[in-house]
Amino acid sequence: MLSKSLAAIVLSLATLVHCHYTFPALLVGGQSTGDWVNVRRTNNYNSNGPITDVSSADFRCYNSQGARSATTARVSAGSRIGFKANQGVYHQSVTNIYMARAPGDVSSWDGSGNVWFKVHEVPAVTNGGSSISFPAMNVDKYEFTIPSSLPSGQYLVRVENIAVHGASSFGGAQFYISCAQVEVTGGGNGNPGPLVAIPGVYTGREPGIMLNIYYPVPANYVMPGPAVWRG
Numbered sequence: 001m002l003s004k005s006l007a008a009i010v011l012s013l014a015t016l017v018h019c020h021y022t023f024p025a026l027l028v029g030g031q032s033t034g035d036w037v038n039v040r041r042t043n044n045y046n047s048n049g050p051i052t053d054v055s056s057a058d059f060r061c062y063n064s065q066g067a068r069s070a071t072t073a074r075v076s077a078g079s080r081i082g083f084k085a086n087q088g089v090y091h092q093s094v095t096n097i098y099m100a101r102a103p104g105d106v107s108s109w110d111g112s113g114n115v116w117f118k119v120h121e122v123p124a125v126t127n128g129g130s131s132i133s134f135p136a137m138n139v140d141k142y143e144f145t146i147p148s149s150l151p152s153g154q155y156l157v158r159v160e161n162i163a164v165h166g167a168s169s170f171g172g173a174q175f176y177i178s179c180a181q182v183e184v185t186g187g188g189n190g191n192p193g194p195l196v197a198i199p200g201v202y203t204g205r206e207p208g209i210m211l212n213i214y215y216p217v218p219a220n221y222v223m224p225g226p227a228v229w230r231g
Helices: 002-019
Strands: 025-028 031-035 073-076 080-089 093-101 116-122 139-145 153-163 174-185
Touching: 025 073, 080 093, 080 153, 080 174, 093 139, 116 139
Parallel strands: 073 174
Antiparallel strands: 025 031, 025 080, 080 139, 093 116, 093 153, 153 174
């Protein structure tokens, strides 16, 4: 009986790990630079578990248990970068990507303060209450083009996938987060914004974070966070 119970626990844990995901790889020009090479290794690199507390210090880059050991990738303004997951994103979810310019060497910077701006989002799609769909679901990567007017410098790039399959109550949304380090070259004179702090950008009660996606089907979906800065 004990062996059967132990087997059930092991199977349950294996299923849980399989159900979740991380974003270990930076994509540059469509190609992965390797797992945890330019991406700071997150606390969940083995467990794949999400964050649910938007006020936690780990809500920024989810790497409090390890050193900032990532290297910094050189990318040019106007080029395409992104993140690749370690498996397909199968939760009903939406995705934001934020950037923050470091005051110096990004490898030793924690990203604190009102320094983050949104550069990309993949929202849910609704049609007035008949259905809701999630383009961020059933894919394993998210990519965007760095605005050509983004000033040159070193940046943190943060992916945030928000799984809302269980988000009908406070704290039910699951956040899957990673931060990459890049040095942008050939940039312009843009003024990115609005700038927000992470944590601090959300309360957890935003209509795009705390919602029931099943019944009644939402008539519209409001993406959490600031507007996308497109340069």
